[in-house]
Amino acid sequence: MSTYNVRLYQDSDFLAVRRIFTHGCHGHTAAAFYKALKLPHNWLLLLVVFLLPLVTIGSILLSILDVVIVLLMLWLSGREFFHSYAKHALLDDLKDITRYYLQREGYCFWVVESPAGEVVGMVAAAISHLPGGEKHIELKRMSVARTHRGKGIAKLLCRTLINFARKSECEAVVLSTTTVQDDALRLYERIGFRHAHTTYATKFTERLVRITYVIYKYDILKS
Incomplete structure (x- = not known):
């Protein structure tokens, strides 16, 4: 993993980040x-x-x-x-990543570079608006390019965000995902995230495929 480098987002990463995120969602x-x-x-x-x-x-x-x-x-x-x-x-926070994440207190955005200097992963930190209390950082927009999965990049990104939250004196890291993403759920649980809350989709099409939202929480004070 030492050959992969985590660094702050730069404007030159814009197209690569949007492409990785879009492909990840569609996948x-x-x-x-x-x-x-x-x-x-x-x-x-x-x-x-x-x-x-x-x-x-x-x-x-x-x-x-x-x-x-x-x-x-x-x-x-x-x-x-x-x-x-x-x-x-893409039309919301990823429309202007620098302004949304790097110019606001309590927010941040990182990318991962491969040994060849290619952006292959991303994760964002934001002040949480999820239920559960104050002083929580939310893990958002984490995605890794398909060709670089299974190499510990997602774990590295999670640890980077947890360290950011710890240095910011936050009490916990929270995230929202779906039960469709089995690999992500297993990763979060191995790192130390615990299931905190479950909500169910309300739209007919979402209920048809039983999309379930899961809130996970990592207690920094207990780690």
């Missing part, structure tokens, strides 16, 4: 789809749409078509959630 679509396929209510839905045309008009082709339509709907539901999330971030 969750497949995971959301496969998780949706494991849900009992979706199995029931698929069974109903398959049997209904078969029983009522005896059409196997229509039954298959209905199943394909439902599968497509599940895929697009997960895709819409993560694509909308990425679009919102």
